[in-house]
Amino acid sequence: MSSVRAALLTVPLVVGVLGTAAAPAGASDQAGKSLTCRGEGVDPKALVRYKTETVVHARLSTIWKLQTDVERWPSWQAPVKTIERLDHGPFRKGSAFRWTTPAPDTTLVITSTVKQLKHNSCIRWTGPAVGDGLLINGVHVWNFARVKGGVLVRTEETHTGEQVDANVPLATEILAKGLNAWLRDLKATAEARDRG
Numbered sequence: 001m002s003s004v005r006a007a008l009l010t011v012p013l014v015v016g017v018l019g020t021a022a023a024p025a026g027a028s029d030q031a032g033k034s035l036t037c038r039g040e041g042v043d044p045k046a047l048v049r050y051k052t053e054t055v056v057h058a059r060l061s062t063i064w065k066l067q068t069d070v071e072r073w074p075s076w077q078a079p080v081k082t083i084e085r086l087d088h089g090p091f092r093k094g095s096a097f098r099w100t101t102p103a104p105d106t107t108l109v110i111t112s113t114v115k116q117l118k119h120n121s122c123i124r125w126t127g128p129a130v131g132d133g134l135l136i137n138g139v140h141v142w143n144f145a146r147v148k149g150g151v152l153v154r155t156e157e158t159h160t161g162e163q164v165d166a167n168v169p170l171a172t173e174i175l176a177k178g179l180n181a182w183l184r185d186l187k188a189t190a191e192a193r194d195r196g
Helices: 003-010 060-068 070-075 162-166 168-195
Strands: 048-056 082-085 096-103 106-118 122-131 134-147 150-160
Touching (some): 060 168, 070 082, 106 134
C-alpha cells in the first residue's frame, strides 16, 4: 500500500466541519447550490467536494487573464511546480494542460481539459490527477461576477477515486487547503497588478 493511500486510510476522522467557506462581505451564500458553467457542474455523486469564494478588488479582465494564462501559473502560485499547454491558441473549450503540484508523500501530475467556458464568466475543466499509488478524477468549476468594489470569484471542485473515497474528511481537508490557497494567491496577485 502506498504511503499516500496509507495516510488517507489511517488519519483520524476528526477533521472538523468542511464544505463551503464563510462568504465574505458582499457575497451571497449559496451553500446548497453547486456552481455551473454553461449548465454543467461538478460531479453530483462525488463524496469529496469543496466550494469557496472571495471578492477580489481588481478588474475582471486582470483576474480572467491570470486564471486563463495557465502557462504563467507558477509565477503566482507556489504550489504549481510545472505546467505545459497541450494545445495552441486562445484558452477555450477543448484546451488542455498538464501540471504538477505536491500532495502528501507524492507529486500529482494533473491533466486538465476545459469542457465549458464563457469568457469573463465561467470555466469548467475535468481530468485525472495521478501520483504514487494515487488516482483522483477531478471536476473544477470557476465563476466570476462583477460586484460592488470588485469581482466575486467562486470555485467548486469534486474528487472521486478509491483512495480519496476511503477517507472523505481528510481528502476534503486537503482539497479545501488547496482551493483556499489558490483563491488567496489569485486575489493577492490580481489586486497587486491593478494597484501597480
